[in-house]
Amino acid sequence: MITFEGVTKRYPDGTVAVDDLDLEIDTGRITVLVGPSGCGKTTTLRMINRMVDATEGTIAVDGKNVRDVDPPTLRRGIGYVIQQAGLFPHRTIEDNIATVPLLLGRDKKQARTDARALMDRVGLDTAFAKRYPAQLSGGQQQRVGVARALAADPPILLMDEPFSAVDPIVRANLQDEFLRLQDELEKTIVFVTHDIDEAVKLGHRIAVFQVGGKLAQYTTPDELLDAPASDFVRDFLGGDRGIRRLRFTQELDAEVAMGGPSGPPTGSTGATPAGSAEAGER
Amino acid sequence: MTPALAAELGGEPLFRWSYVRDNLDGPIWESLSEHLVLSFTPVLLGLLIALPLGLACARWTRLYPPVLAATSVLYAVPAIGLFVVFVAFTGLTYTTVIVPLSLYTLSVLVPSVVDGLRSVPEHVRQSAVAMGFGPLRRLVRVELPISLPVVMAGLRVATVANISLVSVGALIGIGGLGQLMITGMKWPGGNYPTPIIVAIVLIVALAVVADLVLLLVQRLLTPWQRAGRGARRAARRERAARLEEAR
Numbered sequence: 293m294i295t296f297e298g299v300t301k302r303y304p305d306g307t308v309a310v311d312d313l314d315l316e317i318d319t320g321r322i323t324v325l326v327g328p329s330g331c332g333k334t335t336t337l338r339m340i341n342r343m344v345d346a347t348e349g350t351i352a353v354d355g356k357n358v359r360d361v362d363p364p365t366l367r368r369g370i371g372y373v374i375q376q377a378g379l380f381p382h383r384t385i386e387d388n389i390a391t392v393p394l395l396l397g398r399d400k401k402q403a404r405t406d407a408r409a410l411m412d413r414v415g416l417d418t419a420f421a422k423r424y425p426a427q428l429s430g431g432q433q434q435r436v437g438v439a440r441a442l443a444a445d446p447p448i449l450l451m452d453e454p455f456s457a458v459d460p461i462v463r464a465n466l467q468d469e470f471l472r473l474q475d476e477l478e479k480t481i482v483f484v485t486h487d488i489d490e491a492v493k494l495g496h497r498i499a500v501f502q503v504g505g506k507l508a509q510y511t512t513p514d515e516l517l518d519a520p521a522s523d524f525v526r527d528f529l530g531g532d533r534g535i536r537r538l539r540f541t542q543e544l545d546a547e548v549a550m551g552g553p554s555g556p557p558t559g560s561t562g563a564t565p566a567g568s569a570e571a572g573e574r
Numbered sequence: 575m576t577p578a579l580a581a582e583l584g585g586e587p588l589f590r591w592s593y594v595r596d597n598l599d600g601p602i603w604e605s606l607s608e609h610l611v612l613s614f615t616p617v618l619l620g621l622l623i624a625l626p627l628g629l630a631c632a633r634w635t636r637l638y639p640p641v642l643a644a645t646s647v648l649y650a651v652p653a654i655g656l657f658v659v660f661v662a663f664t665g666l667t668y669t670t671v672i673v674p675l676s677l678y679t680l681s682v683l684v685p686s687v688v689d690g691l692r693s694v695p696e697h698v699r700q701s702a703v704a705m706g707f708g709p710l711r712r713l714v715r716v717e718l719p720i721s722l723p724v725v726m727a728g729l730r731v732a733t734v735a736n737i738s739l740v741s742v743g744a745l746i747g748i749g750g751l752g753q754l755m756i757t758g759m760k761w762p763g764g765n766y767p768t769p770i771i772v773a774i775v776l777i778v779a780l781a782v783v784a785d786l787v788l789l790l791v792q793r794l795l796t797p798w799q800r801a802g803r804g805a806r807r808a809a810r811r812e813r814a815a816r817l818e819e820a821r
């Protein structure tokens with residue numbers, strides 16, 4: 293479990309990015325931080341692996357204050373995925389994926405073998421192993437980013453708008469596979485997005501932030517749609533119409549997940565056969 | 575040859591193979607090897623100093639404008655002026671040529687190193703931090719390799735410039751192949767173009783070969799660059815093909 297207690301982040305220029313945050317993030321679940329741009333989602337995420345240090349308050353992972361761990365050591369135990377994937381352009385795909393195991397001093401050959409197994413797992417053709425990131429599409433790079441974050445098998449994964457930069461069809465595809473993967477892996481995932489559809493689709497719990505770094509509501513997707521805690525949250529959900537739409541998509545996704553009668557995957561994927569979604573990514 | 579030029583040369587042909595044959599093991603070889611030492615030593619020295627200086631300028635950005643100004647001013651000083659100034663300190667030695675040329679190299683390479691480091695995308699730097707690279711490891715394993723193409727471009731410019739600038743040293747008697755030009759100009763009994771032509775040809779050849787070698791080294795060290803270019807070309811071809819089809 294990751295806990296925030298009275299956490300405030302004030303940047304040197306005086307901006308209060310996160311304001312007195314209390315938050316408990318469940319182990320083995322996906323917790324989504326959602327809110328408009330500039331509301332402090334990235335800052336909150338980065339305080340967990342100490343890329344940003346909190347000004348006040350404490351953040352603890354399984355009861356251990358992150359301040360007591362040296363940052364590189366802390367970070368090697370926490371996977372991190374960002375929007376542009378942040379892959380190393382000068383390293384092959386397999387070496388990108390093997391980055392953290394190699395930092396941890398593992399055997400190079402073993403790390404590469406493991407990297408290929410991971411490629412398979414995240415739905416990447418292992419024929420890409422010796423290629424460079426520039427030779428892959430955006431969606432494929434994002435898969436490499438996820439594989440790289442998983443390579444050292446960290447219990448925690450931080451994801452900052454990982455699917456925002458790819459087109460909607462590829463995004464839906466990545467989201468579905470991400471959920472499937474998480475079913476097997478059961479990592480503790482903190483997932484940042486500004487997209488409420490994505491939050492409802494992926495989140496086990498959703499933390500809605502508002503500008504000024506205030507937590508507006510923290511609850512399950514169902515509760516959020518049933519009882520928005522404030523006008524801000526209701527507006528962010530798109531008002532009554534938005535809430536109805538989100539409910540509808542949520543039910544469709546649930547049916548698809550249960551292999552329901554609705555036939556080809558619809559919902560946020562649109563009426564596109566899975567095959568062409570793959571093709572769009574090449 | 576025009577009659578005017580022939581008259582000026584006093585009947586001397588533009589090029590005499592016999593000169594090359596007679597002097598190859600002597601003056602030609604000596605000035606060539608001197609030229610190599612005088613042009614490559616400053617490149618190495620310049621690189622050794624430019625790396626930490628460039629790193630410092632990229633790290634503490636306020637340092638960069640004054641350093642850049644200083645190196646630019648330095649670059650504007652004519653080489654012969656610097657050589658003459660340094661004679662006062664280091665006499666008629668190799669050092670007198672090597673030090674000013676190292677300074678020139680520096681003024682080319684410091685901006686290259688800074689630009690190279692700035693070419694590292696911020697998200698790549700951030701993801702290196704997030705994966706647990708300490709500052710030194712991040713520099714050596716991520717930032718410097720990614721800077722390499724830009725630094726190598728600077729290194730090629732500096733190397734070629736040095737190979738050409740060394741000849742100026744001949745004016746103070748230390749100029750590698752430049753020495754052959756002086757020989758040709760000051761030949762007892764009039765002009766003797768052959769040594770001058772030999773010098774020019776060798777200098778140009780040296781510059782071309784050095785540039786090609788460095789280009790080759792760059793290619794070997796940065797295989798991802800060609801991969802990236804190939805991918806972009808393929809994407810362009812594909813787009814063009816699709817457009818063609820649409821028509």
Ligand SMILES: Nc1ncnc2c1ncn2[C@@H]1O[C@H](COP(=O)(O)OP(=O)(O)O)[C@@H](O)[C@H]1O
Nearest residue numbers: 303305307309328329330331332333334335336
């Ligand atoms: N390094 C920084 N220095 C100063 N202000 C910052 C810095 N990083 C972010 N901020 C500010 O803090 C606020 C929250 O930023 P961020 O956490 O990136 O929000 P989000 O990820 O939700 O868009 C914004 O107002 C942003 O401008």
Ligand SMILES: [Mg+2]
Nearest residue numbers: 333334335452
């Ligand atoms: Mg952000």
